[in-house]
Amino acid sequence: MFFTYLRRELRRRRKAALVVASGLALGIALVIIVSSVSTGMSKAQDKVLESLYGLGTDMTVTKAAAAPGSGGTERPRFEFDAKDDEDETQSTDRVMVQGFQTLAATTVGKVGQTDGVADAVGGLSLTVMKVDGQFRRGEFKQDQSSGQGGQGGPGGGQGGGNGQPQGRVEGGGASFDVNSFTVYGTDVTQQDLGPLTSSKITKGRTFKATETDAKVAVVDSAYAKEKELAVGKTVTVSGTKYSIVGVSTADSGDAAANVYIPLKQAQTVADSKDKITTVYVQASDSQAIDTVKAAIQKNISGTTVTTSADLADTVSGSLSTASDLASSVGKWLSIVVLAAAFLVAGLLTSSAVSRRVREFGTLKALGWKSGRVTRQVIGEALVNGLMGGVLGIAIGLAGAYIVTAVSPTLTAQLGSTGGGRGGMGGGPMGGGGPGRQAASKTLDIALTAPVSLTTILVAVALAVAGGLIAGAFGGWRASRLRPADALRRVA
Template sequence: MSALADGLAAAQDRVLRPLSGLGTDLSLARPVGSASGEAPSIADRRRLREENEAARVALDDLGEPGDRFRRTAFVSSARLGFDDRDVQAAASAPDVREAAGSLTLDAIDVSGEVPASAGSGTPGAQTLRAAGLEGVDIASSTVTGVDTTHPALATVGPDQVTDGRWLARGAHREVVLDLAVARRRGLRVGSTCPIGTRHYEVVGLVSAPLGAERSDAYLPLSELQAIADRPGTVTEIRVRADRSDDVGALRTRLETDLPGTTATTAADLAANVDGSLADADDLVERLGTALVLLALAAAFVLTALITLGSVGKRTRELGTLRAIGWSRARLVRQLAGESLLQGVLGGLLGVATGLAVACAISRAGIVLRASVAPSEHPVGGGLAGLAGFGRGAVEPTSAAVTLTAPVDGGVLLVGLGLAVLAGLLAGAVGAARAARLRPADALRQID
């Protein structure tokens, strides 16, 4: 049971480790609306519209009607931004080891022909939707800018690189692509990938961990801020606490110091994991301790009963030993020694059996699945009325984990010690009964 519980814990750790920072990471964001689907407030809508103002596409600056055009707008569809002061405030908070910001935006490519209504007199604020989308193509992707000076704080970082390398510190024209996106676009390490009006060299491919908010591309933070015209803006702050015990208090402090902020911890991530892995872990957590205690109690009781039964069957033998001069103390030592030897042999046999079962579980290749359900984020704004083309939600993902049953040497010693203790106690019980035997009474019994 101990090995099985350790194996399930290790499996969950493999699933959650990339997201949890070993229990000391917090993710700070300012979502528009609420996780329960509550509509965003008027103030949130207004602020999000203001942050996305630079991404508006007006028709009067695209050229003459019939001209071909292509524009890329970078918008935040579900989160309000932080500025550099917020990142510095989080980094300087008590019990914080380090902090770093990241910027996630929807890159919306709009291309086609300038509509006929874009002639003279067209208002500058007129949007593509207002003029009609005939002949206009829209493609959306998600881009994340990461702080290359703190790669360990990125939700998707160097540990998830499957080919190539992570972004170099101080890099400018480098990009790391999601593995699935690169395959779909036919790109590989060394290819050139256009983002907005610039071209970037693909230096690595990554596979996002379970539950992570995947992006199609990852750029240096300063690079994305520049091409998106959002200097000093981030949409997420990753914070690493000094100790896991500090996370709860630190979460409360940061949510108070940074109004409108929602902090996500490793415990929140673990709560979202579902599937057979979570079901098995819950079962072991609820029943494992009870089963172990029940098995131990049964072992002690059965050992004592068997020893007492053995003493009862050996009454004539014990009476003979007393009759030829054995003292009660010597008789007690004899029975206790026998029980101790039986406890040692039984413990060794139990350890061997446990190791065999644990090895069989590890070799069986039992596959458990962990999944994260989709979490909807209300969309509060977008490309001048083109809201909804961003990702706006985390897609459901799953991961398969092979179950193992690692055996702890300390648990083996404890198990062997309990077997010896059971033998000693059973021997003491049997010896106490044998010590009360009188030779004459014992010799009168005939088998």
């Protein structure tokens, strides 16, 4: 009897049911779209951060560079030998530690012994500046029109009437190219942590655990294309040739470094034996990162511990703006629309009950209890809510699909946290790490809107809740009706 009456009433009041279902569908669809876009924003930010510090890294430990003139970083100086052959190319390299002071390699062990640290690995960030070119001799041109006592001397200075030919030197000078690239010394025995994890080996292979001091290298695909490098060729770092065993491609399109070599080799070319610039740390519990950070700073004085959350604060641009809008304005808009949909559904259901006074009054006169009438109204509202849920899920999925298909490009501007030459203390976790030549960097990220099963379940729960709320309005109104009301309407 319940379902028969329910089916008949829903068919008879299709327009009213459609209005209630459509209102709920709009609110539920908006919740799904905003939730999926927020998830896409979060994944985009995670992708940006992973491109900087590598997958699995929760924080880095560095030591800020000393101020110029205080025994810290000096301006690079290049010296060239005098050569008789002017056509011979002059070339020299300068390897510099990038961004900050070095730490003792034993710091890795100290960090690893801190409570809450699951793993720690050290790395050395270097910048190689290469200057090469040629000196050209000038050519003396005699001034045929000048006489004695005029301009004299090979350089065109004042002559003294000494009978020497008058003239000037033309041409000559120097033409040099200055190129720089970044090198990252990686611990080949622990490759699951650090900047190299943000790239995938697309050609060749990665390092072997036994190649701790081997002259081998992995190069970034963009740098390899620019310099026409490939697996089997060599790359030269400060006069040392390294055999290229692999080519890596960064997940975000921006590599942590141009060239990766074993840590010991990086220490050798930089004349920094047993030194590192960065310790990459993975916490055993993601909820205890702040506690681990405080413990490391307390146990190892003079260092800067920077978490991924610290770096996230430096992300600006359209990605940050859109993320803020999705998390604040979007969520509040969803709540307001959903609440309005629930309220409208409840009022419409209550209004429909008011128009059915004779019907419910007659049913009560025939022996229906108030509870039975209330259950009938709630059942109708619940079905309307489920219809709205199905429609809302369909609209929400369509909206999320459109966002993913369009894939709007968002810009992430990575600023400096003040610790070094970029974010995360200037190391590979930030804009000033390997491969970064400035304190800030811009990345383009395509936005997606993935819809999770949890979001669908939330939508179903909202649909049921909307139906129950609307049914509660109508049921309360129906429970107050009396058979006498129906008789008065008939009269």
